[in-house]
Each structure stands twice: as C-alpha cells, then as structure tokens.
Amino acid sequence: SSGINAEYGVAGLTGNLTEQLYFFKQTHKDISTIIYMLMSGCNTIYCLMVPFVAVSYLSGRDPALFSSKVVCVTWACLFHILQRIIIFLIATLSIVRTIHLIYPLMEINEKLVLTAIGVY
Numbered sequence: 001s002s003g004i005n006a007e008y009g010v011a012g013l014t015g016n017l018t019e020q021l022y023f024f025k026q027t028h029k030d031i032s033t034i035i036y037m038l039m040s041g042c043n044t045i046y047c048l049m050v051p052f053v054a055v056s057y058l059s060g061r062d063p064a065l066f067s068s069k070v071v072c073v074t075w076a077c078l079f080h081i082l083q084r085i086i087i088f089l090i091a092t093l094s095i096v097r098t099i100h101l102i103y104p105l106m107e108i109n110e111k112l113v114l115t116a117i118g119v120y
Contacts, residue, residue, distance in 0.1 A: 012043065012046070012047035012050070013044060013047040013048065016040050016041075016043045016044040016047060017044060019036070019040045020037065020040050020041065020044065023036055023037045023040065024037070030110075031096055031108055031110045031113055031114075032093060032096060032097070034110070034114065035089055035092060035093045035096070035113075035117075036093070038089055038117065039086060039089045039090070039093075042082050042085055042086050042089070043086065045078070045082060046079075046082050046086070049075060049078065049079060049082075052064075052065050052066070052071075052075055085120070088117070088120050089117065092113065092116070092117060096108060096113065
C-alpha cells in the first residue's frame with residue numbers, strides 16, 4: 001500500500017509538472033488554459049503531500065512527521081482545502097465549457113471568472 005502511494009505520488013508529480021510546463025509555454029492563455037494551470041498547480045501540491053503519508057506507512061505506521069501537531073494539522077487542512085479548490089475548479093471549467101457549447105460566439109468575462117475563483 002505504501003509503495004503504491006509513493007508510486008502514485010511520483011507519477012502524479014511528473015505528470016502535473018509536465019502539464020504545467022505545457023500550459024505555461026502556451027502563448028495564448030484563454031480562461032480554460034488558466035483554469036487547467038490552476039488545477040495542475042493544486043494537483044502538484046497534492047502529489048507533494050503524498051510522501052508524508054508514505055513515510056509513515058513505510059515506517060510501520062510510525063507517525064514520523066505526523067507526530068508534530070503543527071505538521072499534522074497543517075497537512076490535514078491543506079489536504080481538505082486542496083480537495084475543495086480542485087472540485088471548484090473542475091465545476092468552473094465545466095460551466096465555462098457548457099457556456100461555450102450553448103453560445104459559441106459569446107465572450108466570457110475572464111476577469112469575472114478569475115475573481116470568482118479568487119474569492120472562493
């Protein structure tokens with residue numbers, strides 16, 4: 001189980017960093033590209049959090065880094081916040097795409113969408 005966690009973390013980190021580079025190199029960044037970049041950034045942070053759990057599993061469920069209350073609380077808060085942000089970004093991207101499908105010539109106010117993301 002811990003080996004699988006570590007493998008998923010490495011694979012996810014590699015994939016998300018590659019995705020970040022791809023979207024960063026895009027010359028025209030529309031709202032979908034920006035949302036993809038934000039999702040990839042959140043997923044990268046998420047994958048960087050996996051080793052904390054993997055170390056605990058590899059050491060026979062020894063709390064290791066989680067023995068510190070600060071690390072434990074920070075990790076848990078970040079984990080839950082990232083989950084919610086990623087879900088919100090996916091929902092926002094779905095709404096933007098739906099609007100583009102229904103009204104293909106409509107210009108979406110990117111500042112409004114980014115403001116909503118920032119406020120969330």
